[in-house]
Amino acid sequence: MATQVDYYEILEVTQTASADEIKKAYRRMAMKYHPDRNPGDAAAEEKFKDVNHAYDILKDENKRAAYDRYGHAAFEGGGAGPGGFDFGGGAGGAGLGDIFEQMFGDMMGGGRRGSPRAGNDVQAHVVITLEEAFTGVKKDLPVITRVSCESCEGTGSQNGAAGVDVCPSCHGAGKVRAAQGFFVVERPCPTCHGAGKTVKNPCGACHGQGTVEKERIVSVQIPAGIEDGTRIRMTGEGESGPQGTPPGDLYIQVSVKEHSIFQRDGANIFCRVPLRMGQAALGTEVEVPVIDGNRAKVKIPAGTQTGNNFRLRGKGFSVLRSGARGDMYVQVSVETPQHLNKRQRELLEEFEKEAGENIKSSPEHTGFFARVKDFFEGKAN
Structure with missing residues (x-):
């Protein structure tokens, strides 16, 4: 299953970024990857398209709210979100009541009328090395979650699908409505608990739930250039829904270990190199490692001071969803001699x-x- 990276990650901002911060990030990224500044660079052109698409979503309050709620699934199927959410309005679009129901429906017991209750989302955590973040890596994660019961094929009934009826209280809607003054309040159906179905003879293995707890292995492809703290969403890899309803999503938090030699800042890499006083005064040549496993020689001129930086173009970190790389900076630190004879x-x-x-x-x-x-x-x- 293909993984999708957050739009916030594309613009290099956090999910709590303000509209002004998002606009500034977009201008910076668009200028960096604009085709006029990168002629013939297919990777930069693709990145430019991604930046524009991400900004198109996050600059709009409604689209951003839907994305924060549903992720990429909010815009699958011709730009409509889950349940057919239409940002354009007008004829055939969602009315104010529909929009409110779609955005906040789960708080009142579910999504749109008649939509099945999905399984719970699952959180997982993976720790990778800086080298793995540079190259990208595939990880197999053990995840303890609820999966469809094999005994009843997820129906919750010993008799399979034949033993499941439409709930007589909500008629399959999974929720009921009650008038309170001028308002109509929705809540999960107390008979079927939002499933929209009732089970005659509960399955002995899952006790009528249709799901059982089990550890399974999930493979996730972590892309090159990923940042520490990035969250990857895998649609449909969460808990299976009760009685055959759709599964939730799996959210994987990625942590990148600190490195003993390199420090990362976005697409750039910094390497601190201590020099003896005589080397800095007379000048020298040092060989430094590069994150890709190669080596590079750096000429240090006579009279170099602590804090001087030497730039190695294109030797830095991978740029997410691009073939480009940042730069590497060798930072000099002049060491005062100790324990003199x-x-x-x-x-x-x-x-x-x-x-x-x-x-x-x-x-x-x-x-x-x-x-x-x-x-x-x-x-x-």
Whole structure:
């Protein structure tokens, strides 16, 4: 089953992002992947289409609310959500009462009139390495959930489908309505508990529920470039519904382990490289690992300071749903020598004496203490 990534993930925003934050994210992403800025790049063109489609959904309050409620299923089947939700209105579209019922129906005991009660959604968690997030990976997850009972084939009756009748109280609707003043309130049918069916002879294995608890293995394809904390939805992989009703969904929370060498920031990778004082002063060449398993050589010029960054284009992290990659940044940290022997101390003392007579060797040091001197002289005057 193909996995679908959240529209929020495409725009690189959280589900709680404001409309203004979503608009800013869209402008940033659209500019980055616009075909005019990426001529001949099919991956960027596809990403540009995804960004526009995601923004088209999330910029509209109604569409966004439906997406938050139903996920991608809200727009399957010609743009209609579950139960035929039509955002366009007009002739043949959903009226105000229908919209209210579709958006909040479950709070009152179900979805649209006559729709079967679905099974519960299931939450799962998977932890992957940074390398697996870079390449993408397929994971088999053990999930404890409710599945259709094999003994009664999910009907809940020992006699199978022949032992199931339409509920006489709700006539199969699964809910009943009662007038309260000017309002009509819906609630789950107390006879069939929302199933719309009654069972004559309950199955001994599932006690008439039509489902039993069982551990099963679910395979999920985690795409390359996924971020820590992303939630993947697998439609229909949740708990089986009671008495043969549709299953719920499976939501998989993805956590990415911290890495001992790399730090990730979106599509970019950072690698902190400690250098000895002499290496930074004289210049050197270092070999660093790349997240894809290769190696890269970086020339460090003489006089490099702590905090200097060296950029390796295209050596960074995978971009979600794209063949592109970000950049890698080698961050230099100059290490002060420790535990000196006698000869090393003598050499450093000699070096410090020479350096003190050459103001050009440490311009920041010299400039700072010159400003300190002026500061105190100004106070004295």
